[in-house]
Amino acid sequence: MGEKSVQKKRYIVETARKVFVEKGFKKVTMKDIVEACDISRGGLYLYFENTGQIFQEVLKLESEETDDVFSDSIKEDATAVDILLLFLREQKKELLRKKDTLIQAIYEYYFENPLPKKNNHLKIQFDSAVKVMEKLIEMGVETGEFVCEDCAGTARNIMYVLEGLKISAQCMGISSDAVDREILYILRNLGVEE
């Protein structure tokens, strides 16, 4: 595949991303993407066989960018509390966001394509987030910011709560206050008093 093709492929993936954001995963048809990209029907098939394949590429792109963002916030010389707060607020923003979120599409995709162990973007993201969270809590414990006996367990617990909040936001609706309440609970559990 030539240089040009690579660019076109990337263009398709980026454009398709918008479609997935808007419609989730299942509702999206090859036609939708063809139209969004303004390319020919046959043209799309030169690069992808189905929407699942395209979505995987979208996820790949996503991973690259998200990883960066995350590590960024940690590199800075901030206290553990600061970083944790930053992260939780970022998550809150993401899960309350109505537009420009792939959350729903991702869930739908993994419903349809159950657990391709390897390459499971969601699992990889989750596990990596747990690890980082654990590191962060340990750091906080060391600096005396947090009180926590089971850092790994707490990290997992926090991430599962966030996952629960995310799906609840999508399926039941959730208020900004309700999210704040959960964030506070998490902080207090770590012995942080505001």
Added chain:
Amino acid sequence: MGEKSVQKKRYIVETARKVFVEKGFKKVTMKDIVEACDISRGGLYLYFENTGQIFQEVLKLESEETDDVFSDSIKEDATAVDILLLFLREQKKELLRKKDTLIQAIYEYYFENPLPKKNNHLKIQFDSAVKVMEKLIEMGVETGEFVCEDCAGTARNIMYVLEGLKISAQCMGISSDAVDREILYILRNLGVEE
């Protein structure tokens, strides 16, 4: 609609339930249900206009049965720890179950039909579970089984974790051990030592 119709309607809902369990919500077509029920194309339309309507009835049935199950476990003269364990194990079984679970279909349904505030089976279930959980924890605190300063907060936290586990089980896969680990974390957090 006569007595007979009511029975047939119930038959359709119960049969459709199996289809939803197997295929989730979105993939299911009226045709699928017609075939599963072995009735005529037009016959189904006498009772339901679309799959969403059928699914709502499935959820209604579900609610009735689930409610009973829940209250049953509480009525018995068991300790708070017993009841909590019973509940968590029930949840574990449910979320690890590959077959015979509506979880995926429910999430898909609420993705597609975002937040009809009223009648949102998921939210109603969730809120009611939080309430029961809170009562349970308070009970445990009184009997000295649990240590907990913020019963309401903890109840919510537990339910969000369960929600997180549920969606993770669906989308990333999760091992029995991993669930146990989270259950233990919850118990320990309540001051329960095994």
Added chain:
Amino acid sequence: MGEKSVQKKRYIVETARKVFVEKGFKKVTMKDIVEACDISRGGLYLYFENTGQIFQEVLKLESEETDDVFSDSIKEDATAVDILLLFLREQKKELLRKKDTLIQAIYEYYFENPLPKKNNHLKIQFDSAVKVMEKLIEMGVETGEFVCEDCAGTARNIMYVLEGLKISAQCMGISSDAVDREILYILRNLGVEE
């Protein structure tokens, strides 16, 4: 068929009439009529096999009533001009009427059921109207109200114009003024000066 049946049949025909007025002929289904009459699906089939059969009964009813109305206006001791004007104004009202007119349904019916020579309500109506019109014109000529060499021809001409106006009103739309203009033309042609 008993007394009761006759009444029910009449009830169906009268109710169906409203449906035909509203929807024309072709669009009307047996279901429409069943619903309008609030009887059972099977029940309707006891009386009629299809919409065409029902419509014929509607037309029969129509004939009876229309004939009476027409002869009424002639019996009275009015001048030929008066009667003609009365008739033309009646026609005008009918053809401009948006609601409560069977015109469209009738045309549609005869499109679908081309020319059952006998029983062609439209033809019978038309021919009879021509006859009456001819009589009227002859009467007017005798009283010196009209000037006309070919009463039969003029009568036919007038009726065809009315037919043309009727279909134009249905298919192209026509203004009240436009109809008046044609009426005036007809009168002037008969030597009537207002």
Added chain:
Amino acid sequence: MGEKSVQKKRYIVETARKVFVEKGFKKVTMKDIVEACDISRGGLYLYFENTGQIFQEVLKLESEETDDVFSDSIKEDATAVDILLLFLREQKKELLRKKDTLIQAIYEYYFENPLPKKNNHLKIQFDSAVKVMEKLIEMGVETGEFVCEDCAGTARNIMYVLEGLKISAQCMGISSDAVDREILYILRNLGVEE
């Protein structure tokens, strides 16, 4: 849409025309046209969304051709009487024709799609015919062929009679002689003696 598509579109319209001639407008389904054209189900939808859209194109085609035919007969150096006779005979042929006439379909179409003021092919045709007829009569009056005080009124009257004849031919049936009688009446009314 490329050159080829234009040709295919035209092919569909021309083929559909035959279907409309045969079945009128309402009875025709997309499937009928698909079969008549011997193309695929989906193929037709590439060009048209529904039968109404196809019919409009049929009418467009019709207009183009009819206009030409009409102006042709006028351009020739014939007397007004000749032209009028030619026109009336053409109309007679058209309205007596059992096959190859769109009359019924056109009426049905405008019943269903009431009066889209603009683009109302029927009205446009009618108005334009009235104008031409008026010119023709004025011409005849100048040459002394016709006697007529109200050329515009007479033109309209003639056209409405023709409209009446047309619908009568469709719905009641009409004999060749009957049409001739009306033509004679029209001519006599213009002071033409044969």
Added chain:
DNA sequence: CATGAATGAGAGTTCATTCAT
């Protein structure tokens, strides 16, 4: 006579996928 549940044919419509150019 009357009911209305049930059937199944058939119309509309949308898309994934192919293929000649």
Added chain:
DNA sequence: GATGAATGAACTCTCATTCAT
């Protein structure tokens, strides 16, 4: 590589019509 016309399978939905009760 790229196009987009074409195909056909699949689904939704509506009714005419029947028939057991």
